[in-house]
Amino acid sequence: MTKSQFYLPFIFAGLFLTIIKLLIAPPTAKKYTPPEFPQSLEAAQEVYYYSDLISTEARAKSPILQDHDPQLKYHRVIARQQYHSRLEYTSPIEIILTYVVRTDGDWHIFLKSANFASPTVPKETLDRVTDKGVYRLWQQEGKTHLYSCINTRGTASVTVSQFRHEQYYSALQLPHLAYWLLGQRSLMEDSCLWIHLISRTKYLSLSEAAEEIEPIWLDVVEKLSTINAN
């Protein structure tokens, strides 16, 4: 060993100690903090109020909400909240926010976990692309549903490939890389805030429904884009 390579034994010692540490104390699950949802949401000149429906009735019915296992590997729902435009539950529009971690943004899986709202995958859907990302619309049993997953950058997606595209894009941003190098963030952010809008108004087509619901969705995304940010 030459004089200039005196540090090689130190590097080896560091690696050896790392092996011992990993064998004694293996990697642990990341601790996620549930987001603080606002008491009310103002969208398209209407105020939507926080509702207790989810935290009482649906919590008892939905197995996913009872699952607080931190070791759960995929699609762990850690917070959910519902909003209505009036205090009673007959309002034409309701908004359900679900914060999911360890997800790949798969709307099929999300639909299964949110089965109190819509148990089956619809045949006819409409995907709309906006400045804020993509959302998906469909009609079922007289209601129109809008779904979108808001990532840590505040961009919306619906499918796994759209979510992954955003993940890779985020991973290559310099500030994100810097946080990752310091060990403060994961390279691929795996959290998603699902926004589910339900409208009871009858529309002739999905395009017509999109014209009506999109402004509300855009406002909600604008208000909540920072809730999932790091």
Next chain:
Amino acid sequence: MTTVQWLVAITISLATIHLVLVWHITEQSDQLLLSALYWLAIIISFKQRLLRLGPSNHWIPHALGSLLIVFIIYRSLFVFLSESSFVRIFPSISVLGIVLLAAGFKFYTYWRECVLMGILALPPILTNQALEGLVGHHLQLIIAQIATFFIHYIGLEVTRQGTDIILERGAVSVAYGCTGGDILILLWQLCVPVVLLVPIPKPHRLGMPFGAIGLTLILASIRVSIMAFFVHQPALFEYWHGDAGNQIFSNVGIFVFGGVYWWITESYLRESANPIAQEP
């Protein structure tokens, strides 16, 4: 200890840390096996090249290489279970670090090791999506055809409609997930170290990717046949349909593929070492 010995010891330590992380984070035995084989290939190749070329003495690349390895140590100490992306890029950063320490600015002399680590860093989801987009439907049809053939020869009444296999006890639809696309990618990944590092004849090298396709088709068809056989028993069907059942088949694929090429390489090396034995 000499510089070469220290560098090899560092490489083995990095490989050990990576394998521990693969086991804890991905929990997939096929990924563990694949990573172990890649590291083995890299350690052998790295040592041979290092002994031939000798270590470099430039302090700048040494500092850069040390920095990369210190980063690996730091990040490994604070990694979370959900960080599978770190497990994927770990080998690339490690090999870049070790090559900078060994070769200095002539790091390109170790291009084989870098290529190997680059392939190990490929995200399986993306490669699988690409394969599905290219040949997914054809694979589904072929697997459905072969599986129907297998089930027929077991002695069961079976018909096929496109990718649906219909039996008296129920029916299964061959989705892309059942075609063994992940096994095929795994076997193709396995081909690369052999093609790059093992001195076997060219026809065998070229035959490897095609052998991987054949083996995958057989394994996936057997798996689909088993699922169709147990279609009326939900617990057994779910087992073979799920991750555990799939892992068995991908591990069998790795062992069979590795075994065949080990045998070919051994025979070739034996014949090369003893050319007189080849003559009549």
